[in-house]
Amino acid sequence: MAHNELILTNVTKRFGGLTAVDALTMTVEPGQIYGVIGPNGAGKTTVFNCITGIYKSEEGSVSWRGEEIRGLTPYQIVDRGIVRTFQTIRLFSQMSVAENIMSGRHIKSTQKWWHGIIPTPGSRRDEKENWLKVGELLEFFNLEEFAAIPTASLSYGHQRRVEMARAMAVDPTLLILDEPAAGLNDKETSELLEVIFKIREQGVTVLLIEHDMDLVMKVTDYLTVLNFGKKIAEGTPDEIQKNPLVIEAYLGSEDDDDE
Ligand SMILES: Nc1ncnc2c1ncn2[C@@H]1O[C@H](COP(=O)(O)OP(=O)(O)O)[C@@H](O)[C@H]1O
Ligand SMILES: [Mg+2]
Structure with a gap:
């Protein structure tokens, strides 16, 4: 091309x-x-x-x-x-590593907010795909052991990796x-x-x-x-x-x- x-x-x-x-x-x-x-x-x-x-x-x-x-x-x-990370880390510090990566998924998602309340078959499928992708990214960035931990309690190096994982979640x-x-x-x-x-x-x-x-x-x-x-x-x-x-x-x- x-x-x-x-x-x-x-x-x-x-x-x-x-x-x-x-x-x-x-x-x-x-x-x-x-x-x-x-x-x-x-x-x-x-x-x-x-x-x-x-x-x-x-x-x-x-x-x-x-x-x-x-x-x-x-x-x-x-x-x-086109997706970026910032010179100064910008994460949701009280959210877990997995949730932070998931937030990248939601940026690209076509879902509406009300699908969380009234799930449709399409939104359930998306959500399942999203969690699979988050799992892959946790593995790719070697962050599996930190999945459930708030990013604020991670080392700087790990936080940087979460930020990159979230960016990669946007595909x-x-x-x-x-x-x-x-x-x-x-x-x-x-x-x-x-x-x-x-x-x-x-x-x-x-x-x-x-x-x-x-x-x-x-x-x-x-x-x-x-x-x-x-x-x-x-x-x-x-x-x-x-x-x-x-x-x-x-x-x-x-x-x-x-x-
Ligand atoms: N929002 C802004 N308002 C005014 N000056 C800015 C702004 N952003 C950057 N600058 C100025 O533009 C120049 C380039 O900054 P920057 O792009 O951050 O440099 P670098 O990333 O190479 O260190 C600097 O002189 C900086 O002070
Ligand atoms: Mg700079």
């Missing part, structure tokens, strides 16, 4: 006098693990917000599988198979991860690497922002590097690591990072 890519063309997003994203053009191919990196404040999260409908860019185009999605609402964009075509390794220890980070590869094996395209350079270089196929909202380089991890502009803007300034 043609036109299955995510294509950003000259996307510009301003906040007052600040140009947070400046004429960004990039293409994410189906099946890729694509990274967006750059120093703090470079505009990475803003790019993700423009793709997922949280912001509408002032200029440019966001094309997904041949359709212009700039200007659609976040819900409409989820409906088209995304494109999964967008904003700094998935933030706050993880080395062991959790290497587990995350495996999980990202497993997600791609399911046929899901992955777009991620990440601070952990070691992880980025191991996990991504292709990278865009932002600095002050502008793309300063793109290429494979090998090419990026050798690029003098990138070394100057980012790799060389790692000591200044607050994380």
Whole structure:
């Protein structure tokens, strides 16, 4: 199939006098693990917000599988198979792990709220399918032993995994991860690497922002590097690591990072 890519063309997003994203053009191919990196404040999260409908860019185009999605609402964009996690974990902290994952199922569900009160054969079937899917996801993300536990009492690493499981419950075509390794220890980070590869094996395209350079270089196929909202380089991890502009803007300034 043609036109299955995510294509950003000259996307510009301003906040007052600040140009947070400046004429960004990039293409994410189906099946890729694509990274967006750059120093703090470079505009990475803003790019993700423009793709997922949280912001509408002032200029440019966001094309997904041949359709212009700039200007659609976040819900409409989820409906088209683009699902994200957030830089700061957002879970229902008092709900169990299984219920949190189930909430992802309900986002995509066609059920009406009153089916909970007056179940129809269709809603019963959906609900059964949903719980089967939640079970699969608990297994996929190695969360089975925590299924009934409120997410608030889990470690940070496990909470991150629940968030990814909930996103995967929506059956995304494109999964967008904003700094998935933030706050993880080395062991959790290497587990995350495996999980990202497993997600791609399911046929899901992955777009991620990440601070952990070691992880980025191991996990991504292709990278865009932002600095002050502008793309300063793109290429494979090998090419990026050798690029003098990138070394100057980012790799060389790692000591200044607050994380
Ligand atoms: N809602 C907003 N209002 C005003 N300025 C914002 C807003 N969101 C982000 N910014 C600014 O845009 C720039 C890019 O931010 P962000 O996309 O969060 O960077 P990154 O994710 O690369 O660290 C920063 O200077 C930030 O302060
Ligand atoms: Mg950010």
